[in-house]
Amino acid sequence: MFSACTRRMLTVLLVKGKGRKGGKGRDTASKDRGDAWRTDVDVVDKADMHNERFETYYKAQNILGEDEWDSFLERMREPLPTTFRVTGSRQVAQLLNDMIRETHAPQLASVVFEGEAVSPPKQIPWHLNVAKKVLRKSPEFKRFQNFLVFETEVGNISRQEAVSMLPPLFLEVKPHHRVMDMCAAPGSKTAQLLEALHAQDTVTASSFPSGLLIANDSDYKRTHMLIHQAARLPSPSLMVTNHDASIFPAIKIPSEQLTFPAGTKDRVVNKRQHQLFFDRILCDVPCSGDGTMRKNLGIWKHWSPMDGNGLHGLQLRILQRAMRMLQKGGRIVYSTCSINPVENEAVVAAALQSIPGFELIDMSTHLPGLIFRSGIKTWTPALDRSEYIESLPENKRADSKLVESHWPPSLAEADALHLEYCMRIYPHLQDTGGFFVAVLQKKQSPAPARQIPDNKRQADAVEDLETSEVKKPKLSAEDDAEVTEAETLDTMPESPSEPALVTEASAPEHATDTKGKGQAVKGADVHFKENPFTFLKPDDPVILACISQLNLEPDFPAANMLIRNPTGDTVRSIYMTNDIVKQIAENNDYTRMRLMTCGTKVMAKQEGAAAKRDNAEMQFRILSEGLPVMLPYVQPASILSADLATLTVMMETYYPVVSQFQEPFRSAIEPRGQGCYIVRFAQGGLGTASCVHGSCARVLCSHKLTARVFYRLTHDLVLPIWKSNVSVTLMIEKKAKSALSLRVFGEDITTAAREAAQKRRDEQAKSQATVGEASLVEADVIHEGNEGQEGESMCTGEQ
Numbered sequence: 001m002f003s004a005c006t007r008r009m010l011t012v013l014l015v016k017g018k019g020r021k022g023g024k025g026r027d028t029a030s031k032d033r034g035d036a037w038r039t040d041v042d043v044v045d046k047a048d049m050h051n052e053r054f055e056t057y058y059k060a061q062n063i064l065g066e067d068e069w070d071s072f073l074e075r076m077r078e079p080l081p082t083t084f085r086v087t088g089s090r091q092v093a094q095l096l097n098d099m100i101r102e103t104h105a106p107q108l109a110s111v112v113f114e115g116e117a118v119s120p121p122k123q124i125p126w127h128l129n130v131a132k133k134v135l136r137k138s139p140e141f142k143r144f145q146n147f148l149v150f151e152t153e154v155g156n157i158s159r160q161e162a163v164s165m166l167p168p169l170f171l172e173v174k175p176h177h178r179v180m181d182m183c184a185a186p187g188s189k190t191a192q193l194l195e196a197l198h199a200q201d202t203v204t205a206s207s208f209p210s211g212l213l214i215a216n217d218s219d220y221k222r223t224h225m226l227i228h229q230a231a232r233l234p235s236p237s238l239m240v241t242n243h244d245a246s247i248f249p250a251i252k253i254p255s256e257q258l259t260f261p262a263g264t265k266d267r268v269v270n271k272r273q274h275q276l277f278f279d280r281i282l283c284d285v286p287c288s289g290d291g292t293m294r295k296n297l298g299i300w301k302h303w304s305p306m307d308g309n310g311l312h313g314l315q316l317r318i319l320q321r322a323m324r325m326l327q328k329g330g331r332i333v334y335s336t337c338s339i340n341p342v343e344n345e346a347v348v349a350a351a352l353q354s355i356p357g358f359e360l361i362d363m364s365t366h367l368p369g370l371i372f373r374s375g376i377k378t379w380t381p382a383l384d385r386s387e388y389i390e391s392l393p394e395n396k397r398a399d400s401k402l403v404e405s406h407w408p409p410s411l412a413e414a415d416a417l418h419l420e421y422c423m424r425i426y427p428h429l430q431d432t433g434g435f436f437v438a439v440l441q442k443k444q445s446p447a448p449a450r451q452i453p454d455n456k457r458q459a460d461a462v463e464d465l466e467t468s469e470v471k472k473p474k475l476s477a478e479d480d481a482e483v484t485e486a487e488t489l490d491t492m493p494e495s496p497s498e499p500a501l502v503t504e505a506s507a508p509e510h511a512t513d514t515k516g517k518g519q520a521v522k523g524a525d526v527h528f529k530e531n532p533f534t535f536l537k538p539d540d541p542v543i544l545a546c547i548s549q550l551n552l553e554p555d556f557p558a559a560n561m562l563i564r565n566p567t568g569d570t571v572r573s574i575y576m577t578n579d580i581v582k583q584i585a586e587n588n589d590y591t592r593m594r595l596m597t598c599g600t601k602v603m604a605k606q607e608g609a610a611a612k613r614d615n616a617e618m619q620f621r622i623l624s625e626g627l628p629v630m631l632p633y634v635q636p637a638s639i640l641s642a643d644l645a646t647l648t649v650m651m652e653t654y655y656p657v658v659s660q661f662q663e664p665f666r667s668a669i670e671p672r673g674q675g676c677y678i679v680r681f682a683q684g685g686l687g688t689a690s691c692v693h694g695s696c697a698r699v700l701c702s703h704k705l706t707a708r709v710f711y712r713l714t715h716d717l718v719l720p721i722w723k724s725n726v727s728v729t730l731m732i733e734k735k736a737k738s739a740l741s742l743r744v745f746g747e748d749i750t751t752a753a754r755e756a757a758q759k760r761r762d763e764q765a766k767s768q769a770t771v772g773e774a775s776l777v778e779a780d781v782i783h784e785g786n787e788g789q790e791g792e793s794m795c796t797g798e799q
């Protein structure tokens with residue numbers, strides 16, 4: 001389907017039947033991760049997938065030729081192929097991709113169900129069609145589905161519609177780019193953008209991109225989904241904010257982050273702070289979601305053209321705000337999962353007409369395998385819910401409830417805007433959902449740009465601040481209150497002497513003093529209750545202790561470590577950011593930005609049983625999720641080597657004592673003091689594990705023999721451990737440990753799994769005993785009944 005898809009994309013169609021439960025629309029489409037792969041009950045019949053208004057409206061828009069209309073509608077009523085993306089860290093992604101390609105796909109290659117061959121999962125652009133019945137009844141597919149469910153639960157695989165993977169591909173994000181995701185939750189595209197920023201990552205270590213990604217969503221609860229999603233791709237370049245994207249505040253950045261083109265006025269050069277402009281912005285705006293009707297069947301019943309009419313104003317304002325935050329030469333992708341021109345071409349046309357200096361770009365050859373139709377140049381907005389669509393002459397349009405931007409521009413204007421460069425994707429073209437993408441670019445200034453290093457930017461931003469003049473579109477009064485440019489840009493300090501932002505009266509002594517204590521900050525949001533962000537000084541005792549305990553390299557970015565608590569006294573978790581994220585956090589009021597998180601959590605104070613047992617002084621450990629980011633700074637000599645036998649011991653026992661390990665690991669760990677260490681299990685290493693309960697050696701297990709099964713490690717594995725006075729513990733979370741065990745050994749050999757299996761066996765035995773007792777009682781009752789009133793005894797017994 002899409003030949004330019006990223007390495008991590010895979011697609012599988014898991015469900016093919018009559019249809020599934022109707023959803024509530026696009027924004028509610030994300031489900032509980034664990035349920036995401038389970039097949040739903042059919043509740044909407046094909047016969048109910050009709051909506052007169054939908055058909056009349058779209059026929060009137062001429063979105064497709066007559067010859068395509070029937071196949072379009074027919075495909076709209078077919079269930080959507082289920083696609084998924086491997087989203088975990090590069091280490092996990094590589095393993096999972098290999099597992100699917102090398103283990104699951106071959107195992108599924110020869111499945112024949114009811115006399116018909118079923119195709120295995122394939123990387124996009126291929127597809128697999130599997131009937132629900134096959135999934136339920138074919139043991140091979142059931143196993144594959146279980147694998148998907150498990151990896152989805154631990155967050156390494158997420159269900160994502162194929163078309164929804166497109167916008168980030170059109171953005172072409174590079175590691176040095178400053179990127180904004182305006183409407184980001186639940187975060188599937190954010191994950192793709194992060195992957196692009198981290199294109200230089202290796203299998204075990206994260207890169208340290210100089211770029212930035214701000215992932216924003218106006219829905220507070222949904223920003224937590226974003227944070228959760230992003231935690232799987234730990235990045236020092238990430239910030240998550242909770243703002244209305246249409247009034248996203250201007251972000252200040254100090255001069256050090258910019259280079260100025262020759263001829264820039266002194267007044268500008270001497271300014272201490274400037275507005276940050278982005279290289280790439282994604283506007284995946286809230287929409288009516290009628291392109292998702294194949295999976296959100298509820299939309300069939302309730303669809304009305306007024307859905308799109310009502311969203312148009314907000315969509316336009318979000319796009320306009322993005323345009324005002326874009327760097328010259330920068331790119332915006334505007335996307336919706338709607339096929340309604342009022343939410344698509346109308347928004348793009350109005351935005352281009354209202355803000356000069358932008359153009360649509362032709363991306364038709366960017367993904368050669370993608371089949372799409374060009375954007376349309378004229379449409380007829382619906383005046384009401386009526387099934388009859390009427391157009392109005394231009395002189396009557398002002399009298400309607402619609403605003404000017406709902407209507408199409410003249411054909412000459414549409415030609416000049418190149419609306420044909422917009423891309424419309426319909427379900428029948430390549431068996432996907434419906435989707436719309438437009439790629440806008442801010443024209444370069446006439447003066448050729450000087451060659452500048454990656455981490456330095458032209459002060460193009462400054463010029464814009466000085467000169468920007470924005471023509472505002474007429475917006476419908478009922479849509480939303482109009483937000484003026486002044487409200488956002490005015491908050492920039494005009495004079496270099498104006499103090500930096502962020503008041504935090506309770507800033508700790510050891511923190512960098514970036515706060516104007518007690519000062520009221522212009523634009524601060526007093527209702528925003530998240531903890532402040534406090535950067536530790538590089539010579540803070542906590543940082544110095546971490547450097548020495550964890551054997552960190554001299555180039556460890558000690559100045560970029562931050563803590564999050566109101567007082568700054570207790571340091572439990574330490575986050576790491578890159579320079580640009582630090583600059584933004586320090587130069588902007590975090591409440592005004594509504595900053596939820598920045599950077600990534602990399603270290604934590606060792607607490608709990610182990611520390612208490614050992615009476616440990618304050619010690620820090622590297623978190624498993626932060627390890628890829630920290631690894632480049634851990635001195636190689638301090639990294640321990642181990643084989644899979646060592647890993648087996650760590651998996652099979654909660655707190656294995658040193659004497660349980662074999663040589664050479666035992667001698668390597670024995671003399672070391674208490675603390676956190678990093679262990680590398682090298683690719684190609686061969687190991688064994690006892691089969692505890694799994695299918696691989698079930699026969700041996702049931703005969704109480706110890707099965708030793710051999711495994712080979714296909715990639716380097718690097719993990720954190722904690723050595724106490726007596727034991728060595730693998731420091732990864734319980735579920736992640738089980739997932740790792742499944743990936744490496746093909747079985748869950750962890751202590752937790754063994755205990756759970758034992759518990760299940762005990763319960764089973766108990767219930768069998770109860771059944772036994774019950775049948776004895778039953779037999780007694782039957783016996784008694786038989787003795788007494790023959791014929792009524794069964795009934796009594798069953799009660």
Ligand SMILES: C[S@@+](CC[C@H](N)C(=O)[O-])C[C@H]1O[C@@H](n2cnc3c(N)ncnc32)[C@H](O)[C@@H]1O
Nearest residue numbers: 183184185186187188189218219244245284286
């Ligand atoms: C289509 S969804 C985004 C999906 C997301 N890009 C992804 O790929 O996972 C639209 C999002 O816009 C958010 N939203 C709605 N109004 C908004 C606004 N004014 N500003 C920012 N976000 C908004 C919704 O909460 C929703 O999460």
